[in-house]
Amino acid sequence: MLYLIGLGLGDAKDVTVRGLEVIRSCSRVYLEAYTSILTVGKEALEEFYGRELILADRETVEQEADEILRDAAVSDVAFLVVGDPFGATTHSDLVLRAAKAGIQHRVIHNASILSAVGCCGLQLYNFGETVSIVFWTESWKPESFYDKIRRNRLSGMHTLCLLDIKVKEQSIENLMKGKKVFEPPRYMTVNQAAEQLLQIVQNRRELGEELALTENTICVGLARVGASDQHIAAGTLQQLSTVDFGGPLHSLVISGCMHPLELDMLRLYAVEPSSFDQINVEDSSTYLSS
């Protein structure tokens, strides 16, 4: 049996009781190490689980799937994924390979940022399509995520923005030299995401477009959701570009049309509680006129 086990969002203790039982009983345990991270490292997980973990980066999963699945028809293999196992496509690929080899699979679910984001008080039912915001480079500054946020906003929906993660990236120099030397991992902050969005707002304004969000649109920044030091802050896009959220992982939500109860919840996390209601009135007018 191939077990795909979600680890949740915080640290080692966020695994489920069933998940922990399975981890301890499997013959081999892989830890997926490229789409996300926990607030703790591999060693802390190994100590808590009492098991050695085999790191599986993107290359391992794509090129060594046969090794991961070896003997899984007759023994149990666990594949651990931060969050819930079906956030990323690569795991579909592993399941399909298992099915082709006649190996059964079972999923042990856990919290994912896609539902845990509800802790900020915005209703999950009112979220539209989730978008990914990628790191801009000098020569590549895509704006497609803005258009998805715009579409959600025009329908009154909130947007969860997942922020870019660069793990095991090679510099162009090392890539050309064929050197397997990797850059330090980079995790996009709420500040960086907000800055890129502010730049797009400015670009669109210069083009004379009707704006679906502005510097004053209410947004929510979330960091380390589920961990003991999680940080949530609600404010304008402009405000969130300067709030210090601390270490990774960060996520950003762009609000849509808000129910009074949703506003009451966001007020708990307001960057500037005194001006929060006024901001929202101004923002709503921007939103409704678009």
Add this chain to the structure above:
Amino acid sequence: MLYLIGLGLGDAKDVTVRGLEVIRSCSRVYLEAYTSILTVGKEALEEFYGRELILADRETVEQEADEILRDAAVSDVAFLVVGDPFGATTHSDLVLRAAKAGIQHRVIHNASILSAVGCCGLQLYNFGETVSIVFWTESWKPESFYDKIRRNRLSGMHTLCLLDIKVKEQSIENLMKGKKVFEPPRYMTVNQAAEQLLQIVQNRRELGEELALTENTICVGLARVGASDQHIAAGTLQQLSTVDFGGPLHSLVISGCMHPLELDMLRLYAVEPSSFDQINVEDSSTYLSS
């Protein structure tokens, strides 16, 4: 401290290790009992947790919030919710009351159907707005959920449909007599949801509307996601109206535009594997022409 603790989707062992620790250390433990159910009852949870649970139905949470929060500023109270704690609005209300009383809260996240639905192989990033399908009565047959599905389909997005749950409902007769006698709980099946949708498709066809989904649209039925006897089946809306999915809880997904990898995953769960690809070709043409 008020702890809002997600229990996940299957049975007692789907609580997280941290969640279990907190449950065992709190002075009072409430179990939210109206928006969802686990596959096991209160007694099984009490035995596994080693704690007495106080059932909190809608009335308790809305009318006795002060009792739930009693002493929570100086001791720890746990409020257990099936899935993840922020699926339903009522928990925002409890958090707001806590905040007003100067009581801190902490969320212990867990799997929610809103992200666990990814196990069928449809990518979570490609889901639009989530909809709720309510039980029709003789005189009340709302169709608003169809229009939301339609909007998602036109954007190529999948739609997760949460199916109605009727718990502690009173008959009109008992309500008029003031008798606190409750009807047996009712959980909408995939079959019932599919039948209501088929009826709407028929209604819209008679009105001459261009259809955003038809009897042949590929849908996915899911029952008891995360439990050992979970059941997933992919087929046309018509096919899913007759597949036996067993006991609650059920959910229904209406597909949008599908990536080949998503189709490969759905094929694993096809009601009729031999005709699945042909169905999709026919359905895609319906979809693309709308």
